[in-house]
Amino acid sequence: MPGSGENMTVKKIKNRVLIAKPGLDGHDRGAKIIARALRDSEFEVIYTGIRQTPEEIASTAIQEDVAAIGLSSLSGAHLRLFPAVVAELKQRGAGDIMVLGGGIIPDDDIVALKEAGIDAIFTPGAPLAEIIEAFKEACDKFYGRKQTE
Amino acid sequence: MGKDKRITEWEEKELAKSLARSPERKEKFSNHGNEEIPRVSFPGNMDDKYLSDIGFPGRYPFTRGVQPTMYRGRLWTMRQYAGFSNAAETNNRFRYLLDQGTTGLSIAFDLPTQIGYDSDDPMSAGEVGKVGVAIDSLYDMEVLFKGIPLDKISTSMTINAPAAVLLAMYIALGEKQGVSSDKLQGTIQNDILKEYVARGTYIFPPKPSLRIITDIFQYCSRNLPSFNTISISGYHIREAGSTAVEEVAFTLANACTYVQAAIDAGLTVDSFAKRLAFFFNASSNILEEVAKFRAARRLWAKIMKNRFNAKEPSSQMMRFHTQTAGNTLTAQQVDNNIARVTIQALAAVLGGTQSLHTNSKDEALGLPTEDSVRTALRTQQVIAFESGAADTIDPLAGSYFIEDMTDKIERDVSLLMEEVEKNGGVIAAIEKGFIQGRIETSAYEYQKEIEKRERVIVGLNRFQSGESIKPPVLKIDPEVEDNQVKSLRQLKAKRENKKINEALSVLKDAASGSANLMEPILAVVREYATLGEICNVLREVFGEYRYRG
Numbered sequence: 001m002p003g004s005g006e007n008m009t010v011k012k013i014k015n016r017v018l019i020a021k022p023g024l025d026g027h028d029r030g031a032k033i034i035a036r037a038l039r040d041s042e043f044e045v046i047y048t049g050i051r052q053t054p055e056e057i058a059s060t061a062i063q064e065d066v067a068a069i070g071l072s073s074l075s076g077a078h079l080r081l082f083p084a085v086v087a088e089l090k091q092r093g094a095g096d097i098m099v100l101g102g103g104i105i106p107d108d109d110i111v112a113l114k115e116a117g118i119d120a121i122f123t124p125g126a127p128l129a130e131i132i133e134a135f136k137e138a139c140d141k142f143y144g145r146k147q148t149e
Numbered sequence: 150m151g152k153d154k155r156i157t158e159w160e161e162k163e164l165a166k167s168l169a170r171s172p173e174r175k176e177k178f179s180n181h182g183n184e185e186i187p188r189v190s191f192p193g194n195m196d197d198k199y200l201s202d203i204g205f206p207g208r209y210p211f212t213r214g215v216q217p218t219m220y221r222g223r224l225w226t227m228r229q230y231a232g233f234s235n236a237a238e239t240n241n242r243f244r245y246l247l248d249q250g251t252t253g254l255s256i257a258f259d260l261p262t263q264i265g266y267d268s269d270d271p272m273s274a275g276e277v278g279k280v281g282v283a284i285d286s287l288y289d290m291e292v293l294f295k296g297i298p299l300d301k302i303s304t305s306m307t308i309n310a311p312a313a314v315l316l317a318m319y320i321a322l323g324e325k326q327g328v329s330s331d332k333l334q335g336t337i338q339n340d341i342l343k344e345y346v347a348r349g350t351y352i353f354p355p356k357p358s359l360r361i362i363t364d365i366f367q368y369c370s371r372n373l374p375s376f377n378t379i380s381i382s383g384y385h386i387r388e389a390g391s392t393a394v395e396e397v398a399f400t401l402a403n404a405c406t407y408v409q410a411a412i413d414a415g416l417t418v419d420s421f422a423k424r425l426a427f428f429f430n431a432s433s434n435i436l437e438e439v440a441k442f443r444a445a446r447r448l449w450a451k452i453m454k455n456r457f458n459a460k461e462p463s464s465q466m467m468r469f470h471t472q473t474a475g476n477t478l479t480a481q482q483v484d485n486n487i488a489r490v491t492i493q494a495l496a497a498v499l500g501g502t503q504s505l506h507t508n509s510k511d512e513a514l515g516l517p518t519e520d521s522v523r524t525a526l527r528t529q530q531v532i533a534f535e536s537g538a539a540d541t542i543d544p545l546a547g548s549y550f551i552e553d554m555t556d557k558i559e560r561d562v563s564l565l566m567e568e569v570e571k572n573g574g575v576i577a578a579i580e581k582g583f584i585q586g587r588i589e590t591s592a593y594e595y596q597k598e599i600e601k602r603e604r605v606i607v608g609l610n611r612f613q614s615g616e617s618i619k620p621p622v623l624k625i626d627p628e629v630e631d632n633q634v635k636s637l638r639q640l641k642a643k644r645e646n647k648k649i650n651e652a653l654s655v656l657k658d659a660a661s662g663s664a665n666l667m668e669p670i671l672a673v674v675r676e677y678a679t680l681g682e683i684c685n686v687l688r689e690v691f692g693e694y695r696y697r698g
Contacts, residue, residue, distance in 0.1 A: 023260070024272065024276045025276075029476070029592050032592070033390075033596050037596075051264075053272070076280060081275050084275075104513065106619075124478075125479055129600065
């Protein structure tokens with residue numbers, strides 16, 4: 001808990017994440033709500049704004065030293081764009097950054113996206129608490145991996 | 150007691166004129182029992198407040214509607230937004246919708262088209278044909294409208310930053326069909342200001358964008374007298390999460406910005422104001438929505454009359470399209486969405502809309518299937534022909550609640566518009582992030598209420614049932630993008646590039662100077678220049694807008 005006795009001695013790593021809008025879709029209500037909800041849950045959040053290429057997202061993620069990326073697309077371009085972000089990260093030697101995604105995504109596509117290295121997918125109606133939990137787990141995994149390196 | 154002479158006066162003036170132009174749909178509107186339904190009901194005692202604030206249908210301030218007969222004369226236009234993959238597929242869906250009784254077309258363009266990129270541009274990767282139809286050149290427009298005569302339909306195009314180019318393609322298509330531009334009917338959205346705050350398909354910075362819009366106003370006032378030159382949209386502001394008051398306030402503030410820009414460019418207000426149209430959202434709170442529509446209509450009339458000195462009634466009238474609220478649709482228990490759409494559509498009709506799109510139940514899952522689109526259209530037809538809501542005018546007028554709510558919304562909208570002014574007007578308020586901030590906060594608060602279950606969404610946070618069957622969704626074949634790129638390259642190979650380059654350089658000169666851009670755009674479009682080629686020339690001159698929120 002923030003402010004409790006234990007945290008006074010051990011410096012806690014702050015969960016740092018990037019929320020990004022790949023492609024041309026401008027519907028960013030969901031992305032902004034997730035960004036705000038994560039901030040309210042003590043995450044450090046960077047939001048890219050709309051119209052980012054997969055290359056731009058990967059390089060921002062590395063520059064900003066984030067543990068996880070949340071991708072949002074409502075235009076149906078997720079099958080092309082989400083895996084492209086994963087590929088760009090790998091190419092830059094940052095394949096350990098976790099990638100989560102959300103949007104209007106049919107069930108069949110979720111299977112394909114997970115196979116392509118997206119760690120979790122959220123669709124309309126997903127509770128914020130569940131999404132925040134997934135980001136926490138992603139960050140734990142990332143920082144855990146970093147410590148064992 | 151005889152009839153109030155002020156009613157008689159309205160009947161002899163506005164009503165008689167309207168009936169002489171076109172009669173009502175039926176000689177007599179009646180219930181089951183053959184009792185006559187009155188055209189419009191009035192209070193027994195019409196006091197000053199009634200006369201100044203509520204008044205008569207088809208008369209300033211138009212609270213009760215813009216026409217004296219409203220839906221008794223003609224039903225609203227049932228206009229379903231459609232478009233996906235390529236022009237040929239969308240042409241099939243258009244013909245299907247026309248066969249099913251839809252009365253106007255509404256084109257959804259894919260995102261590359263909306264942002265002025267050709268299908269083979271690297272920025273377009275993955276987006277071609279996804280949320281709408283891909284249009285690269287006049288050639289695609291010819292395919293899109295194959296077998297659909299432009300003088301027989303009205304077409305609405307959801308296009309903003311490159312609206313001038315798509316309009317030029319539509320005019321050129323008319324020329325090919327032998328339909329002169331003065332016969333063309335339809336609407337281009339052409340509302341760039343809300344793109345900066347809500348929808349995101351901007352290309353150029355605000356100033357040159359406003360110049361293009363003003364050029365369109367001017368060109369159309371001379372050449373396309375029946376075309377709505379802009380559809381000033383609150384829809385997307387609401388979808389982005391605003392309240393009803395914010396939706397109207399930011400929309401009217403944007404509208405004032407366009408009107409002022411056109412006046413500053415030397416146009417007289419009555420030359421273009423009657424071709425301004427609006428576009429609102431209909432959400433589920435039916436009573437608030439009805440009041441919202443009535444308040445928006447009244448306030449706009451006052452603004453046009455008092456602030457901009459518009460003289461003609463048609464310049465003071467707010468005519469609007471409505472779409473039901475996409476953001477209220479749930480992916481859970483999708484059939485519930487039919488009930489939501491019905492309530493929302495009824496709100497739009499009771500609020501006096503001129504045209505309506507009803508969403509399909511499966512739109513939280515993906516693009517709607519043909520079956521669900523049909524049910525959405527049928528919902529409008531049930532309201533039109535079975536509910537009785539179209540048989541009498543403004544039936545909720547005089548309800549204490551509705552009139553209070555109408556007054557309150559009008560007041561709150563005015564106050565928020567003043568706040569925008571205090572922030573330096575719309576463009577400054579966008580650059581400061583004031584408008585975006587308001588919308589985001591409202592969206593976040595709403596979401597938190599849902600999470601805490603203070604706001605009930607049936608099937609989502611209450612009355613859940615563990616359904617596992619997901620209905621089918623429409624899938625876009627990934628080959629669509631490859632095929633569109635192939636067809637674009639074929640077109641580029643067979644064009645006369647010399648002519649195109651000459652026409653593009655004429656356009657560039659016009660953009661650098663102050664000439665109206667419509668003629669030079671029309672000239673390049675006729676040569677089959679692509680949307681991307683045209684927008685790139687304009688990008689070179691105007692630059693691109695970037696917002697870091």
